[in-house]
Amino acid sequence: MTAKAPEPRPAPALPAVGPLLHELNGLRVAVLHPLDAEGRVLISHLQRIGSVVTQRWPVPPRLDADFDVVMLAIELDQRQPTTAFVASRSELSPPLIAIVGYENPSMLQLVLESGAVSVIERPLRPFGLLTQLLMARTLWRQRAAALAHIRKLEGRYATVSKLTMAKTLLIAREGLTEQEAHRKIQRLAMAGRTTVEEVAETVIATYP
Known part of the structure; x- marks a missing residue:
């Protein structure tokens, strides 16, 4: 076969x-x-x-x-x-x-x-001038889309990095497991009607 x-x-x-x-x-x-x-x-x-x-x-x-x-x-x-x-x-x-x-x-x-x-x-x-104008605008759009995608990925990476650091600090300070630290950050975010990123920043800033 x-x-x-x-x-x-x-x-x-x-x-x-x-x-x-x-x-x-x-x-x-x-x-x-x-x-x-x-x-x-x-x-x-x-x-x-x-x-x-x-x-x-x-x-x-x-x-x-x-x-x-x-x-x-x-x-x-x-x-x-x-x-x-x-x-x-x-x-x-x-x-x-x-x-x-x-x-x-x-x-x-x-x-x-x-x-x-x-x-x-x-x-x-x-x-050829018309073609050059069309190509220039098309390339610019592609570059703008690529830059927007990169910025989005950078934002996600920054959030994940802060969240990981905050969980590590909670584990070291309060003896929590990683899952418990993650759930605590989520609870604090829901209680304060804010984002997990902002809670993570607070945890990092208040760590002694």
Whole structure:
């Protein structure tokens, strides 16, 4: 009798394109690019697909408004302002798309330091811009979801650690078993209409 081949795992669900395309209408885009001919072409095309564009140059120390996507021209003569701008960003800052004109070690290093989720090469062309915007927003959503999951796990771990420490202290102080210590913390939480984490913190804080 031959062994049955394992069934292939289903591919992870991908976001529907329709809602993403609809989102681009009104997408707030910060264009950190000189207002030259190329910059005007970029702004014009973004506006044509429904984005709300704000242009800044030179690179500002930080953004003074909320945006959904940042498009940043990587220029070596703007290394210091670019580094300061990147340092002002947080884990949940809007996704950044780098615009580069040529490749050399210094340019590539600056692109890597920028934390860009994608790169657009000069000369700029309308073709592919829509894809880059969709990819940037999709990657940002995935990163935000992953960070939220990590924070949730960290919170659970912190609660378990406090509870374990509080039970250990009760066992040492009152000679309880682990189950008795756990039930005592639960009773105190119910009586005080609070959480087991807060009771655990009180036990730890009041331990002599």
